[in-house]
């Protein structure tokens with residue numbers, strides 16, 4: 001079964017950011033409402049006047065997420081799982097904030113808290129939201145989740161948090177993450193798929209690779225798990241994915 005849109009970029013992180021920066025560069029036709037621009041002969045290229053540094057509207061009304069330190073009933077920590085607290089900066093685009101209104105922060109937090117339950121049990125990875133910020137996504141990128149990841153990464157820095165998780169109301173569904181990186185995006189669909197996708201994408205940040213057949217090519221020999229089919233098997237990581245995440249679980253310690 002082909003799984004749409006829970007992918008890692010094929011390009012390196014640096015390359016993706018570069019492409020996103022190119023896409024975001026203003027062009028001569030960008031201000032079509034204005035009269036024909038006066039040629040600026042011999043001058044340097046114009047610098048964008050509103051480069052959207054870092055983010056848009058920082059919101060400190062909920063300074064931290066409500067962390068669920070205890071595991072839900074029925075989930076037992078694996079013996080030997082460590083303790084790795086991973087701080088999160090949530091970045092929500094304008095469509096996410098508009099669609100969810102005053103709930104936008106709590107919905108994002110609930111998705112991440114659901115996503116990290118099994119990660120905490122298996123690997124000791126406990127994600128904790130420390131900050132929420134708004135930013136404006138590039139609407140021309142449509143539902144290209146990896147291009148939207150590059151767009152967000154260019155606009156939203158870590159601000160000393162371990163990872164940045166983008167929540168986008170733009171596009172249809174899915175997500176994208178940098179392999180062994182610290183930025184990922186999740187597109188709006190419904191809250192079940194969203195936490196399943198979040199679990200898959202956060203696993204990428206700990207170096208686990210995609211296992212779909214069109215990416216890995218070997219999935220007939222691989223038991224379905226979070227990295228192969230997060231919708232039907234969201235609660236387990238099998239070899240080699242389990243070992244890879246276990247080896248990277250302390251990367252932000």
Ligand SMILES: [Zn+2]
Nearest residue numbers: 006007008210
């Ligand atoms: Zn993936």
